[in-house]
Amino acid sequence: MMEHITSPKNPKILAWRSLKERKGRLAHGSFLVEGDRMVKEALSSGFPVRALLIRGDRVRDFDPGPLPESLPCCQLSDQAFAAVSDTKTPQGVAAVLGMQPISPRGSRLLALDCVQDPGNVGTILRTADAAGLDGILLSPDCADIFAPKVLRATMGSIFRVGLSFPENLADQLNALREEGFEILSSQLDGTPFYDRPDPGEKWVLVIGNEGNGVSLPVQAAATQRLRLPMRGGAESLNAAVAAGIMMYELMKGN
Template identity: 50%
Template sequence: MDHITSAKNPIIKALRALRDHKGRAAAGRFLVEGEVMLREARKCGLAVRDVLAEENFTDLAGELEATGARAYTVPRSLLEAVCDTRTPQGICASVDLPEPLPLSNAPAKIVALDGVQDPGNVGTIWRTADAAGFGGLLMGAGCADPLSPKVQRSAMGSGFRLPYTPVGDLPAALAELKARGWSVIASDLRGDDFYSHPDPGGKFVLVIGSEAHGISDATRAAADMLVKLPMRGGAESLNAAVAAGIMMYALTR
C-alpha cells in the first residue's frame, strides 16, 4: 500500500474535488467517509475506487483493495484535508455514483422532494423512506445535493440502498406518474386534514415541500390531494423531516 504525504498529490487533489457538486458530476464519483458507510456502500454494490486510510485502518483498506480499489495510507492531516467532517474517522474513499432510477421504472411508493434545502432533512427523509418501505425518491430542483456528505451522513446508508431520480421539472414528472396510475399527495399548509384524506391506493407519490415556502404552485396544481397534519397544540408547523416521517409511516401502515 503506497503512502501519500503531500496535499499536492493528484490522488488527494482528485478526492478534494469531490467536495462540490460540479466535481462529483465531472468525476462520476462521490466521497464516502468512515468504516460503517464504506461497508454499507460495498454491501449495496457500489464500486469503491481510491481509498485513503490511517495506519489503523489498513485492514479495511486491504479488504477494499481486494474488491478492486486502490488504497493509500495517509497522515491524519490529509484525511482532514479531504473529508467533510471535522474529525474524520480514519478512512474515506471515492465511490462510483449510484445509478439514478429512471422515471419509466418508478416504484409503487415514492417520496418526492420539492425544494427541500436542508441537507439534514433530505438525508433524514431518505432514511425514513427506506425504513417505512418506500421504493425511491424524486429529487426536484432546489433540493440539497443528494450526494453531498451531509445528506449522505443523515441518510445513514439509505442513500446507497434506496434509489433516487433527479428531476429538473417535478410538476411534469408528477403529471407523468399521475397519467400512469400514481396518486399524488402533497403536504401543504392549505391542505385538508391528513387523517381524512381518501386512501391513495397502492401506487402513490408523497410530495414534501421546502422548509421555508412549502410546495410550489405548479406542484400544487399537479397534486390529487393536498394534506396537512393537524396542529392540536400551540405549534404552527413541524420540522419537514418529522412531518414527512409521520405521513410516510401513516401511508404505509
C-alpha cells in the same frame, strides 16, 4: 498492491478534496463517504467504487471484506487523510464512489420539491428507508444529496433507497398521474390527512420547501392536498418530522 500517498498536495488528494464541494463532485462525477460503516455499506452497494482510502494507522485493523482486484486502494498519511476528510475527528477510512444512484423501482414513492436543508434531506432519506418506501424523486433545487452533511445524516440509507433526479418534478408527477399514481401533496391549506381517501397501491407523497411549501406547478399535478392536524399554537412542523409521520401512516397497512 497499495499505493502510498503522504503529501496533502498530491494531485489525487487535491481531486478527492474537491469532492467536498458540488462543483468538484460534478467535475469528477464522484462523491466521497467516510467512516467504517458508510464505507462497508458503500462497498456492498450498487454504486461503482473508484477508490478505497485508508489512513496508515487503520491499515491493520480495518477489514473491508473481499475486494475486487481492480479496486485502487490507497494508504494515506495523517495529513493527506485530514485533507480529504470533512469531519473534525476522521475515522480514517473513506471511499470514492461514482454518482450512479439506484433507480426507484416500485409504486410507493416520495418526492422532495425544493427541500433545502441538508440535515432535512438526509434525515428524510433515512426515514424513507426505514418506512420501506420504494424510492425518492428529488427536484433539482433540493440540497445536494452527495454533500458530506447530507450523506452523514442518511446513516447509509443513500445506498439502499432508489433515487431519481427529474429535470422537472411537476412534469414527472404529471406523467406518473397519467400512469394511475395518486399524487399526495403535503400542504398547510390541504384537507385533513387522517380523513384522506385510500390512495391505493400507487402513490407519490410530495414534501415541499421548508419556508414556502410545495411549488405551484407541483400543487397543480396533485390529486390530493393534505395537511396534518395542528393543535396547540404551532403553525407548522419540521419538514423531516412531517414527512416521517405521513410516510409511516401511509405504509402502515403494508
